[in-house]
Amino acid sequence: MTVSDPVVEAVVATLSRSATEIRQGLVGRRGAVDEENPSGETQVEADIWADELLAERLLAIDGISQYASEEREAIVDCGDTASAAGYTVAVDPLDGSSNLTSNNAMGTIVGVYDAPLPARGEDLVAAAYVLYGPITTMLLATEDTVSEYELTGGERRRIREDVTLPDDPVVYGFGGRVPDWTDAFTQYAREIETELKLRYGGAMIGDVNQVVTYGGIFGYPGLESRPEGKLRLQFEGNPIGYIIERAGGRSSNGEQSLLTVEPSEGIHERTPVFVGNEPLIDRLETQLS
Ligand code: AHG
Ligand code: MN
Ligand code: MN
Ligand code: MN
Numbered sequence: 001m002t003v004s005d006p007v008v009e010a011v012v013a014t015l016s017r018s019a020t021e022i023r024q025g026l027v028g029r030r031g032a033v034d035e036e037n038p039s040g041e042t043q044v045e046a047d048i049w050a051d052e053l054l055a056e057r058l059l060a061i062d063g064i065s066q067y068a069s070e071e072r073e074a075i076v077d078c079g080d081t082a083s084a085a086g087y088t089v090a091v092d093p094l095d096g097s098s099n100l101t102s103n104n105a106m107g108t109i110v111g112v113y114d115a116p117l118p119a120r121g122e123d124l125v126a127a128a129y130v131l132y133g134p135i136t137t138m139l140l141a142t143e144d145t146v147s148e149y150e151l152t153g154g155e156r157r158r159i160r161e162d163v164t165l166p167d168d169p170v171v172y173g174f175g176g177r178v179p180d181w182t183d184a185f186t187q188y189a190r191e192i193e194t195e196l197k198l199r200y201g202g203a204m205i206g207d208v209n210q211v212v213t214y215g216g217i218f219g220y221p222g223l224e225s226r227p228e229g230k231l232r233l234q235f236e237g238n239p240i241g242y243i244i245e246r247a248g249g250r251s252s253n254g255e256q257s258l259l260t261v262e263p264s265e266g267i268h269e270r271t272p273v274f275v276g277n278e279p280l281i282d283r284l285e286t287q288l289s
Contacts, residue, residue: 128141181223
């Protein structure tokens with residue numbers, strides 16, 4: 001089952017193939033290097049390696065004009081005039097890479113935009129994440145549908161079609177330290193704690209995949225010490241918001257859908273991120289306003 005848009009299909013095929021290699025290449029690349037990424041985070045060897053691998057391969061696709069990632073300061077242009085008007089890709093090469101130390105789940109996120117970067121989530125034409133769990137899976141959202149795949153040996157096999165969030169939510173996970181939460185968010189979280197089960201693993205992709213599987217809410221809120229939160233709009237908020245909205249849920253920055261946010265602070269702009277079942281996000285927005 002291929003994707004009807006040939007450029008999106010090429011991105012998805014490249015991601016599927018690369019994910020198997022990334023997974024295998026993590027061995028021996030778990031250590032921190034003496035570098036920080038543009039968000040001020042310590043990089044591990046695997047962050048830089050996965051970024052370079054994906055940049056080279058995604059920029060080689062005809063019809064991809066720009067590549068940007070969490071791990072590099074500047075947007076890279078393909079330098080090929082034939083592709084110059086094409087789609088752009090924004091990538092989180094390894095989501096939750098600090099989990100490499102404790103050998104817990106991680107992901108890779110790719111957003112495909114039909115606009116120059118930085119772009120609005122509404123300009124996405126597809127988004128996918130790979131989850132490196134006990135097995136490697138990929139969730140792909142296109143304008144048509146959301147599908148889940150298993151990835152082995154560079155091949156992808158579809159295991160679920162038309163994925164939607166279950167109606168009855170079960171799990172929640174919120175990032176940041178509780179004393180650093182705002183009073184309004186703390187009040188909301190206190191209520192949610194009595195209704196749902198906690199699932200928080202330190203990699204958004206792992207936590208979001210629990211929300212997709214069981215229903216619920218994942219959030220990384222704006223903090224007292226950092227009102228813009230931790231997660232990045234282009235590489236994390238937008239693609240995950242797109243996938244969750246395609247799967248029948250909602251995304252929000254606390255006020256509005258992430259997909260409607262106009263980027264204003266460059267490619268590494270941060271944003272509070274909330275995704276999950278519509279009634280839970282609606283309630284959150286009411287309580288934060
Ligand atoms: P990344 O590894 O791409 O920088 O992302 C880490 C993010 C996200 O995956 C996760 O939800 C969050 O950081 C965890 O942060 P805390 O360690 O503050 O809980
Ligand atoms: Mn990081
Ligand atoms: Mn991330
Ligand atoms: Mn990352």
